[in-house]
Amino acid sequence: MSMHDQLAALIESLLDIDMEELTADSHFKDLPGWDSVNAMRLIAHIETEFAIKLPIKEYLKAETLADVQTLIARAA
């Protein structure tokens, strides 16, 4: 599975949407049900799934899926 698919599957497991609807350019703030709780859940999921630790300040600045992928790649 590509990193995008892995990330999209994690987001699908949090929100009421299909992972197919997500692209690298999808903005988090546009996702239905996106809020600070889900943002915190997602970082926890990512850290477990990829066995990494993300810098939280930069993570919170990330706007799109692509931004988060960059952070994951950098931390891995």
Next chain:
Amino acid sequence: MENLQRLREIRSLKKNLTDPANAEAIVKHLREIDEVASMAKAGFSLQSVSLDQWNANGRNFVKPVRIGIVSNFMCGEIENYLRFNLTRECICPEFYLGDFDQYIFELMNENSELQQFNPALTVCLLDEHVVTDRLSDEWFIDEMEAKLTEVSTSLCELFSRYASRSSSVLVLNTIPLAALTYQGIIDYRSKARLSRAWREFNNQLLDLAAAHKNIVVLDTELFQQNSSVKLRDVRMASYAKMYMDETLLAEIAAEIRKVVQSIVGKTKKCLVLDCDNTLWGGVIGDDGLEGIVLGDSPEGEAFVAFHRTIKRLAKQGVILAINSKNDKVNTDKVFDSHPDSVLRQDDFVTQSVNWDPKHENLKTIAAQINIGTDHLVFVDDSEFECNLVKGMLPEVHVINLAGEASEFVEALLAGGWFNTLELTSEDFQRASQYKSQVAREDFRAAYDSYEDYLRELEISVELFVPDEIALPRIAQLTQRTNQFNLTTWRLSESEVQVMMADHNWLVLGIRAADRFGDNGIVGAMFIQRSQQADGSLAFIVKNVLLSCRVFSRGIETSALREVLLLAREEGASKVYGEYIPSAKNGKFEHFFETHGFEAVDKNTNDTTTYVHPLRDLPEAVSWIAIKSHTTETENVYA
């Protein structure tokens, strides 16, 4: 199936709920989801499904319940966990969520949005910030002790006021002492004082449950015994103001589900047990009395512990039954003569020991006890039998014992299927009352006609105004009675109490006894005195309830006749009666008509109103001796 796969199925099924099979399939999927994040997600996904959609095509598939939630932190996530837990049991919650840290205002102010929402259940979740936010930066133990006393006094006052004013059941949590707070103190003498003061604070909260009938206090420390439950996620707390970890919120929601089930009348009543490899190790038909594992070894002791747990449930009013593929002569041997069997023959109200399919036996058992199959919990070690019952009778809760006897007690108790807000004296006597029931049936076989039998039963009925002692049982009847419950009003104790204090209301309890024993409080009537447009007085019978244990004996006729007599005595011109159909009460649809009432009106919310003109009263039931304060003393009810 994976959790994610189930979530996808749910998302697709919810799009078409006009098909009843889809609603049932969703509930089935929910029951299989076993991981915290997926629970939240499933609950979130079902947020868009309305009560009308669940109950499309005029079905009565799910029951509604209004829940108000207030807190000192961002706890909105609990809605998702609650919706997940409740929908699994066919209960559809409607929520009011208070704003962050507004709980004092919401509970205190009689016109707050919470109070206007009029919830059946109010959840107030608090964490240690209610104390620590009020401490100075360099607090030490003296300050902490003083602050704990101050906060517990004000919280107890707040909760007491809300509970005495509202009929809502208020659910609170004890607040755990966070390890980080504890570790901030470095000397052990002060640490001990901190622990002690903190526990005293929680004890004050726990005392509220003893003082108020509509307060439930959940002991948060017990949830933390589950190793996967965390008190707090520091990042969630810092960045999302969610001070309780989701695993803890999920546990709290699972516990609240048990409370809600008891409020809406979905408590389970009867525990149905398999025998071989469930109540003992081995197969009695093959291994014989000496060969089965029960007592005398670590594994055998685990089965004995399981017996003891079951016996204690029975002591608290849970009805026990057996459903076993066996020759009865073999299982009898265990219950009659195995030295280590704690469960004995007369602990069971009924036994289906035969080679019939287990789901058929379950239907028979429910019919014998006169309850719905949705009030059964079925326990079996065989995955095949469990799946069969789940498929054929999805309303039965099935507990599959995975084969390790030491884990049976936990498997049986974790779901809290029989939990109730308060036990009444009737609950403690239920076993003996069912034994009298069996004696009555034997006695009945000796009579040619049913009326002769009833005459020889020497039934006596008493109508009375409930006192404080009878109050819990009256409320419990409204919560547990499903068949003979003409309008399915569910009332909390405080709601009944409010009616009893109001002169426009007449709340009557019905007690019954016969030659085989006292049946206790078996019914209730809720009557409203109403001034008519022409100035005359009318009685409106808003609800009549009767326990299924005493159906078909004329008790309801006797009781209703007394109400008509009383109405006439008080100078009423008419008596009205109301009936609202439910999935369970169809058998009593014609109750008022068969007692001389005529239907006058059917309004939009399904209430049929009947009227009795008080000219010809029904005849007294000749085989019942009725003792009623209505005919003995005047104005006893006024």
